[in-house]
Amino acid sequence: MSYSHYGKLGTEVYDLTKKIGGSLDGDLEYYRDKLKSCKGRILEAMVGSGRVTIPLLESGFVVDGVDYSPEMLASCSKRCDERGLKVNLYEADLQELSLPYKYEAIIIPGGSFLLIEQRKEAIQVLQRLYEHLEPGGRLILDLFLPDNDFNSSEIGKFGGIATYNLPDGDMITMESKILEADLFYNQYQVSLLKYEKWRNGKLIQTELQRFALRWYGVEEFIYILEKVGFSDVVVSADFVDGKEPTHANQKFVYEAVRR
Numbered sequence: 001m002s003y004s005h006y007g008k009l010g011t012e013v014y015d016l017t018k019k020i021g022g023s024l025d026g027d028l029e030y031y032r033d034k035l036k037s038c039k040g041r042i043l044e045a046m047v048g049s050g051r052v053t054i055p056l057l058e059s060g061f062v063v064d065g066v067d068y069s070p071e072m073l074a075s076c077s078k079r080c081d082e083r084g085l086k087v088n089l090y091e092a093d094l095q096e097l098s099l100p101y102k103y104e105a106i107i108i109p110g111g112s113f114l115l116i117e118q119r120k121e122a123i124q125v126l127q128r129l130y131e132h133l134e135p136g137g138r139l140i141l142d143l144f145l146p147d148n149d150f151n152s153s154e155i156g157k158f159g160g161i162a163t164y165n166l167p168d169g170d171m172i173t174m175e176s177k178i179l180e181a182d183l184f185y186n187q188y189q190v191s192l193l194k195y196e197k198w199r200n201g202k203l204i205q206t207e208l209q210r211f212a213l214r215w216y217g218v219e220e221f222i223y224i225l226e227k228v229g230f231s232d233v234v235v236s237a238d239f240v241d242g243k244e245p246t247h248a249n250q251k252f253v254y255e256a257v258r259r
Contacts, residue, residue: 006048009195009207011071013172014049016164018110020079021055025251027109027142028052030239032059034140034255040104045094045129046112049075057085064088064101095121097128104134108141111251117188117212126228133258139230142239142253146183146215154178158194171198176211187215218245218252230256 006014023029031052035042038061044053047065049072056063057080065087067073073089080087090099094116106129116122129139158177165171173196180190190212197205216224222233233256237245245252 026239094125
């Protein structure tokens with residue numbers, strides 16, 4: 001499956017910048033509130049290293065996690081162990097998802113669904129998630145649209161260097177460049193991320209990551225969800241329940257029900 005795969009260095013940067021319990025524009029509070037009526041199992045698909053799942057577990061929810069990246073899952077498992085939390089974590093391709101449980105709710109925070117590069121694969125993932133929901137179960141996920149300030153002259157050029165200082169004194173630098181982009185017709189962008197880890201001024205590790213995003217129009221994604229079989233699709237803006245979307249710079253949260 002053409003996920004953007006997080007390796008070891010990418011995971012270290014993710015852990016540093018996406019703190020456990022850290023809210024992105026109010027998303028954690030939104031998901032926790034939307035799930036408050038759940039008595040059964042919840043699945044976080046594309047769980048990453050547990051930014052959202054861990055505070056949900058600490059709030060008393062029964063949450064499983066699934067991800068394509070073994071490095072991310074190892075980080076999530078370690079963080080759960082440190083907090084004495086029990087969690088079922090699964091390494092799986094969501095296109096071929098086959099877990100032993102059905103879920104009252106499935107969530108995908110952080111716009112992570114956009115990391116599924118091909119539209120056909122994304123629809124297959126939605127079908128598998130639909131099948132993993134109990135009747136009446138809910139899928140809740142959030143999406144965003146591309147930056148309107150994109151300049152095609154940026155393609156093929158590395159941007160500025162971001163620097164991340166790790167707790168052990170090491171440092172990771174990250175550069176990115178856009179390899180391909182078709183934001184307004186095929187609605188995708190592919191970037192190359194280059195991570196370099198430094199210790200005492202010496203380069204000790206390098207990692208490259210293909211980072212692809214696939215966007216969807218607000219109404220287009222409603223149609224896709226309904227085509228898969230979901231009903232009662234509701235879209236809210238900026239993690240405010242019932243807030244109607246009005247412009248492209250908002251975050252869009254979808255809630256849909258398995259019939």
